[in-house]
Amino acid sequence: MKNLTISDIARKAGVSKTTVSRVMNSPEKVEEGTRKKIEQIMKEAHYTPSATARNLSKQISSTIGVIVPEIGNAFFGELFKGIEDVINKNDLSLLYCSNEDKAQKDFEALDMMKTQRVKGVLYVPAVNYPAVRMMGKVQKKLEALGCPVVCIDRDISLHMDTIHFDDRKAVKTAVLSLVKAGHHKIAFINGNEEKNILAIERYEGYREGLKEAGISEDERLVYQGEYQQSYGYLAMKELMEKELDFTAVITCNNSLGRGYLQAVHEAGRADAFEHISLDKIEMLDLLRIPNNYMLRDSYEMGRQAAEMLISRIAFPDKKIRNILLETSLVKETF
Amino acid sequence: MKNLTISDIARKAGVSKTTVSRVMNSPEKVEEGTRKKIEQIMKEAHYTPSATARNLSKQISSTIGVIVPEIGNAFFGELFKGIEDVINKNDLSLLYCSNEDKAQKDFEALDMMKTQRVKGVLYVPAVNYPAVRMMGKVQKKLEALGCPVVCIDRDISLHMDTIHFDDRKAVKTAVLSLVKAGHHKIAFINGNEEKNILAIERYEGYREGLKEAGISEDERLVYQGEYQQSYGYLAMKELMEKELDFTAVITCNNSLGRGYLQAVHEAGRADAFEHISLDKIEMLDLLRIPNNYMLRDSYEMGRQAAEMLISRIAFPDKKIRNILLETSLVKETF
DNA sequence: ACAATTAATGAAACCGGTAACATAAAAGAG
DNA sequence: CTCTTTTATGTTACCGGTTTCATTAATTGT
Numbered sequence: 001m002k003n004l005t006i007s008d009i010a011r012k013a014g015v016s017k018t019t020v021s022r023v024m025n026s027p028e029k030v031e032e033g034t035r036k037k038i039e040q041i042m043k044e045a046h047y048t049p050s051a052t053a054r055n056l057s058k059q060i061s062s063t064i065g066v067i068v069p070e071i072g073n074a075f076f077g078e079l080f081k082g083i084e085d086v087i088n089k090n091d092l093s094l095l096y097c098s099n100e101d102k103a104q105k106d107f108e109a110l111d112m113m114k115t116q117r118v119k120g121v122l123y124v125p126a127v128n129y130p131a132v133r134m135m136g137k138v139q140k141k142l143e144a145l146g147c148p149v150v151c152i153d154r155d156i157s158l159h160m161d162t163i164h165f166d167d168r169k170a171v172k173t174a175v176l177s178l179v180k181a182g183h184h185k186i187a188f189i190n191g192n193e194e195k196n197i198l199a200i201e202r203y204e205g206y207r208e209g210l211k212e213a214g215i216s217e218d219e220r221l222v223y224q225g226e227y228q229q230s231y232g233y234l235a236m237k238e239l240m241e242k243e244l245d246f247t248a249v250i251t252c253n254n255s256l257g258r259g260y261l262q263a264v265h266e267a268g269r270a271d272a273f274e275h276i277s278l279d280k281i282e283m284l285d286l287l288r289i290p291n292n293y294m295l296r297d298s299y300e301m302g303r304q305a306a307e308m309l310i311s312r313i314a315f316p317d318k319k320i321r322n323i324l325l326e327t328s329l330v331k332e333t334f
Numbered sequence: 335m336k337n338l339t340i341s342d343i344a345r346k347a348g349v350s351k352t353t354v355s356r357v358m359n360s361p362e363k364v365e366e367g368t369r370k371k372i373e374q375i376m377k378e379a380h381y382t383p384s385a386t387a388r389n390l391s392k393q394i395s396s397t398i399g400v401i402v403p404e405i406g407n408a409f410f411g412e413l414f415k416g417i418e419d420v421i422n423k424n425d426l427s428l429l430y431c432s433n434e435d436k437a438q439k440d441f442e443a444l445d446m447m448k449t450q451r452v453k454g455v456l457y458v459p460a461v462n463y464p465a466v467r468m469m470g471k472v473q474k475k476l477e478a479l480g481c482p483v484v485c486i487d488r489d490i491s492l493h494m495d496t497i498h499f500d501d502r503k504a505v506k507t508a509v510l511s512l513v514k515a516g517h518h519k520i521a522f523i524n525g526n527e528e529k530n531i532l533a534i535e536r537y538e539g540y541r542e543g544l545k546e547a548g549i550s551e552d553e554r555l556v557y558q559g560e561y562q563q564s565y566g567y568l569a570m571k572e573l574m575e576k577e578l579d580f581t582a583v584i585t586c587n588n589s590l591g592r593g594y595l596q597a598v599h600e601a602g603r604a605d606a607f608e609h610i611s612l613d614k615i616e617m618l619d620l621l622r623i624p625n626n627y628m629l630r631d632s633y634e635m636g637r638q639a640a641e642m643l644i645s646r647i648a649f650p651d652k653k654i655r656n657i658l659l660e661t662s663l664v665k666e667t668f
Numbered sequence: 669a670c671a672a673t674t675a676a677t678g679a680a681a682c683c684g685g686t687a688a689c690a691t692a693a694a695a696g697a698g
Numbered sequence: 699c700t701c702t703t704t705t706a707t708g709t710t711a712c713c714g715g716t717t718t719c720a721t722t723a724a725t726t727g728t
Contacts, residue, residue: 003451003480005684016708021686031706046478048448052390053684056713061386063429063450072411080405084432093446095397096430098418112427115385116397117337144380146337262620283617286596339714350678355716365676387714390683 004047012045013038024049051093055117063093064309065118067109069101069126075254075279075298076124079152082302083122090310092119099126101227110141120148120309122302125156127196127227148312152305153298155197161312163305163323167198167278168205170294170327171250174276175209177292177329178248183274184215185246189235189256191227199224202252202278221246232259240267247273254279257293280330288334294327301325338381346379347372358383385427389451397427398643399452401443403435403460409588409613409632410458413486416636417456424644426453433460435561444475454482454643456636459490461530461561482646486639487632489531495646497639497657501532501612502539504628504661505584508610509543511626511663512582517608518549519580523569523590525561533558536586536612555580566593574601581607588613591627614664622668628661635659 010017015034022030023038030038041047055061064087068076087094095118097109106126113121125138139158142149151162178186188206191199203224210217221244223235232251236259239246251257257277264270270289277293284291304323312318344351349368356364357372364372375381389395398421402410421428429452433440440460447455459472473492476483485496512520522540525533537558544551555578557569566585570593573580585591591611598604604623611627618625638657646652 003448006686007684017685018687018709019707022707025686029706034706046474048445048478050390050451050684051449052386052395052451053713054686056384056386056390056715057684057686059713066430071405071414072408074406077406077411084430093450094430096400096418096428111382114337114382116427117384117386140380143335144382146335258617258620261617265620265622281617283592283595283615283621286592286599287617287621287623288599289621340716341714351715352678352717353676356677359716363676368676384714387683388716390685391714391716393683 003050004045006047006049009038009042009045009047012041061117061119062091063095063116063118064306065095065097065113065116065121067097067099067106067113067121068124070098071096073255074282075296079124079298079302079305082299082304083306084302086303086306086310099124101126107137107141110138110145113147114141114145118147120150120313121145122152122305122309123149124152125154127154127191127198148309148316150305150309150312152301153198155201157197159320161308161321163301163308163325165296165301165325165327167252167296167327168201168208170278170296171202171205171252172209172212173327173329174250174278174294175206176213178250178274178276179209179213179215181248181274183248185218185221185244185248186210186215187221187236187239187244187246187249187273188223188252189232189249189260190222190224190252191256192224196227199227199252206250218244220244227253227255229255229259229262232256233262234259236260236263237267240264240269249273249275251275251277253277254281257281276329278327285332290333292329292331295330296327297325337384338379340383343372343376343379343381346375395451395453396425397429397450397452398640399429399431399447399450399455401431401433401440401447401455402458404432405430407589408616409630413458413632413636413639416633416638417640418636420637420640420644433458435460441471441475444472444479447481448475448479452481454484454647455479456486456639456643457483458486459488461488461525461532482643482650484639484643484646486635487532489535491531493654495642495655497635497642497659499630499635499659499661501586501630501661502535502542504612504630505536505539505586506543506546507661507663508584508612508628509540510547512584512608512610513543513547513549515582515608517582519552519555519578519582520544520549521555521570521573521578521580521583521607522557522586523566523583523594524556524558524586525590526558530561533561533586540584552578554578561587561589563589563593563596566590567596568593570594570597571601574598574603583607583609585609585611587611588615591615610663612661619666624667626663626665629664630661631659 006017006020010020019030020038023035027035051062066083071077071080095116097112099106099109103126149160151160153164155164190202193199193203225231249260251260258281279296280293308321340351340354344354353364354372357369361369385396400417405411405414429450431443431446433443437460483494485494487498489498524536527533527537559565583594585594592615613630614627642655
């Protein structure tokens with residue numbers, strides 16, 4: 001069925017389209033009889049005004065853009081849910097785009113958001129920018145975007161609204177907790193610090209923790225590569241093969257944590273090491289597998305990010321905010 | 335930075351906006367010198383045409399709407415990924431809306447899609463329609479939508495493009511596989527058949543399987559409630575408490591499967607039953623926990639659904655298609 | 669060399685809404 | 699009973715693009 005226009009409704013009702021428009025936007029300015037009649041006709045015809053036309057006319061937009069690495073990862077799934085809840089509450093629509101953690105895709109996503117003239121963007125940058133080198137391009141794209149942007153989870157060192165976790169502190173907490181439990185040889189599986197500012201923060205946290213505990217770093221226990229399950233698996237496998245006498249492992253996100261689990265279960269050494277992961281790993285609690293993790297509540301992060309964006313849209317000149325969320329150590333034993 | 339318009343570019347270039355428009359849409363109709371100059375200016379100014387204006391003018395849209403119950407569930411996460419890949423390949427945008435498996439949300443989502451004048455909708459209906467009663471309303475909304483819709487995973491008995499798995503056969507296969515392995519008392523945890531056509535199909539599959547195996551149904555072994563982990567947990571717990579002498583369990587989706595696992599692990603009876611789940615349950619393979627499931631490849635379903643939609647948009651009068659995807663039994667032992 | 673084509677560009681209308689301004693009728697003031 | 703104000707509605711221009719049609723200049727044919 002073809003979509004009716006405001007003119008169609010106006011014709012049916014024998015009024016001008018201005019009157020119809022008023023019924024939708026300021027009904028109190030329309031005489032009750034006329035209004036009821038028009039409303040009736042709109043309902044019967046299943047009329048819905050075109051957001052496209054309205055947006056063009058009002059020079060506004062009713063959609064918020066979201067750029068995330070991938071929705072499959074539970075961490076981002078929860079983040080997205082937090083965003084969605086706020087967006088829905090504010091009668092906005094969600095334009096979704098993933099960047100697959102690739103700079104190229106990231107650029108395309110930003111272009112798309114610009115083309116679509118979204119009201120604002122919630123942006124989790126691709127992690128694997130060859131650091132500083134590409135920042136200029138990102139910065140230009142963000143400026144050209146012409147709408148507020150909130151940067152989520154990953155710091156790209158630009159002066160803008162941001163929200164992320166205190167990962168340095170999280171890793172430090174993890175280290176100290178392990179030390180307190182008697183571990184002195186703690187392996188560390190992380191993302192690649194050359195590509196990724198978050199990885200640098202986390203590594204800093206690891207070193208700070210060791211330092212505070214008076215333990216000297218053993219380079220052989222530090223693995224930094226891709227933030228992927230496959231890398232976590234390989235790293236842990238290699239660590240075990242080398243028979244270094246470590247007794248605990250920290251993995252820096254849930255993917256690496258899964259890789260760790262894959263490796264130790266394959267080797268039949270599931271109970272050989274103490275393990276703390278950043279992010280909860282799904283299913284373990286159900287299976288009553290003991291696990292410790294630094295809880296990073298990404299639903300909450302999504303919620304706060306979306307609210308920050310909406311507030312920024314309402315008050316464009318408000319002072320820039322940088323929210324740092326705390327993490328907490330969760331120990332699950334059964 | 336404010337967004338420039340086509341008129342701004344035209345002014346800078348000293349041409350009419352028609353010419354600028356032509357540079358974007360049919361560059362061969364513009365003299366090379368002029369074209370290069372305009373392109374240069376567009377680039378320098380970071381000009382991107384407004385999709386809003388273009389869509390209104392061309393009476394088309396470049397976005398596809400997606401309505402799914404929730405993105406958090408891995409099954410839909412994969413489905414969504416399949417959709418996304420096809421959408422991106424076709425230079426379309428994705429408008430996302432979840433219905434949380436609630437009829438009310440579902441209606442709102444459809445309204446939103448209509449307001450946004452999307453090009454087409456990929457639609458996973460909320461399961462919990464009080465069956466036939468609300469179908470009329472859904473049907474009307476779909477008709478009023480004014481764009482092609484592909485119905486995914488859940489049959490709402492309307493004459494339209496659909497794609498779903500052969501769940502009846504899947505459950506039957508599961509039953510027969512268990513019987514072959516020597517099980518005669520097979521518990522069955524399903525969604526609520528009063529609310530859900532899929533649940534009916536699955537129950538049918540269960541009964542057909544039993545019948546073919548010459549086993550009479552034991553009503554005490556059949557649990558039908560919500561498609562949620564919590565229900566799976568409760569059902570399995572009750573089954574164990576009643577000490578009915580069943581030896582195998584079929585759960586009808588991954589949530590129910592997780593609930594089953596929760597219950598048996600809590601009771602310390604993880605190895606007491608044979609279990610086949612519809613859908614793969616994440617993590618089990620990594621942890622080398624034996625598990626059998628009917629693989630329903632939702633990524634592939636998403637991909638095919640999106641392609642079907644795009645094809646429908648291209649050829650509106652093409653014959654309606656109803657794709658039935660096969661499932662396969664996967665046995666993972668370690 | 670002049671009519672007929674073709675190529676390059678512009679003017680104006682349109683898409684479906686909104687909004688500023690105009691107008692006419694009804695209501696209130698004196 | 700006239701004059702001002704208010705109320706209800708319509709006219710018209712505009713948002714930023716696209717598209718049809720017109721116009722002018724350049725090219726071709728003979």
